Amino acid sequence: MAKHVPTDKRRFYGRRQARPLSPARQTAIDTLLPKLKIPEEDITQQGTIIPSSLFEKQREEIWLEIGFGNGEHLAELTRQQPHNGFIGAEPFINGMAAFLKDISNDPADNIRVWMEDAIKLVDSIASDSLDGIYVLNPDPWHKTRHHKRRIISTENLDRFARILKSGATLIMTTDVDGLAEWMLTHAVNHPEFEWTACSREDWAVAPQGWIKTRYEEKGAQAGRKQSYLIFKRR
Ligand SMILES: C[S@@+](CC[C@H](N)C(=O)[O-])C[C@H]1O[C@@H](n2cnc3c(N)ncnc32)[C@H](O)[C@@H]1O
Numbered sequence: 001m002a003k004h005v006p007t008d009k010r011r012f013y014g015r016r017q018a019r020p021l022s023p024a025r026q027t028a029i030d031t032l033l034p035k036l037k038i039p040e041e042d043i044t045q046q047g048t049i050i051p052s053s054l055f056e057k058q059r060e061e062i063w064l065e066i067g068f069g070n071g072e073h074l075a076e077l078t079r080q081q082p083h084n085g086f087i088g089a090e091p092f093i094n095g096m097a098a099f100l101k102d103i104s105n106d107p108a109d110n111i112r113v114w115m116e117d118a119i120k121l122v123d124s125i126a127s128d129s130l131d132g133i134y135v136l137n138p139d140p141w142h143k144t145r146h147h148k149r150r151i152i153s154t155e156n157l158d159r160f161a162r163i164l165k166s167g168a169t170l171i172m173t174t175d176v177d178g179l180a181e182w183m184l185t186h187a188v189n190h191p192e193f194e195w196t197a198c199s200r201e202d203w204a205v206a207p208q209g210w211i212k213t214r215y216e217e218k219g220a221q222a223g224r225k226q227s228y229l230i231f232k233r234r
Contacts (some may be wrong), residue, residue, distance in 0.1 A: 018092070018094050043114075048126055060165050064118075065134040074099060083170060086112075091118075128163070128165050129165065133171070137175070161190070171230050173229065174227055192233060202228075204225065
């Protein structure tokens, strides 16, 4: 296992805001965020959040989506799987606002959000408590000197392994070849994760019922091929 860098020493690399919010998105932030956000005081970075306690009703499974962008995938999951609970982490306010606006007409009771670095949330979640984690199209950080900023690292896989139940799922996608290889190599070499793929089709073709994210749609239109890297926590 890699040595953990304390989360308060971690730097967040990425954008927090790009442009001013439209009135509708600002309203979504003002009205829905306070209801759905995980309270700051719960973010102890000591493994104290019991995910099931975040939801009023009991949930069959609880999944975390890290870096959900505009949240198309997350919103659809909450609609398709009302029996499951979902936690979404996205520090980019324009993305969070787009997601909240999307669900504002019919906000489900199976979603909680965190508008900050997902790793602070991960470190605050109790061990062996999640059924799955999605990391969909993470920022590729193309330059070699920026590879250390990538969200998939041995250290963060250690963190994910801690909070996932035995047999839980880690799904990572990208249409950037170098990043696919990076994520695959890190996860295959991690003792706590096992790749589920048996053939090329298992990682080169979207799983049945797959919900495409905005990045995936844009990549497909540009002719890029998406990889679906699905691992089980041992
Ligand atoms: C390339 S976008 C992909 C968005 C979305 N998953 C999709 O496929 O459309 C990567 C997202 O990860 C978010 N992100 C980057 N670092 C993060 C972190 N430490 N915690 C949570 N989200 C992060 C960014 O703000 C951005 O929205």
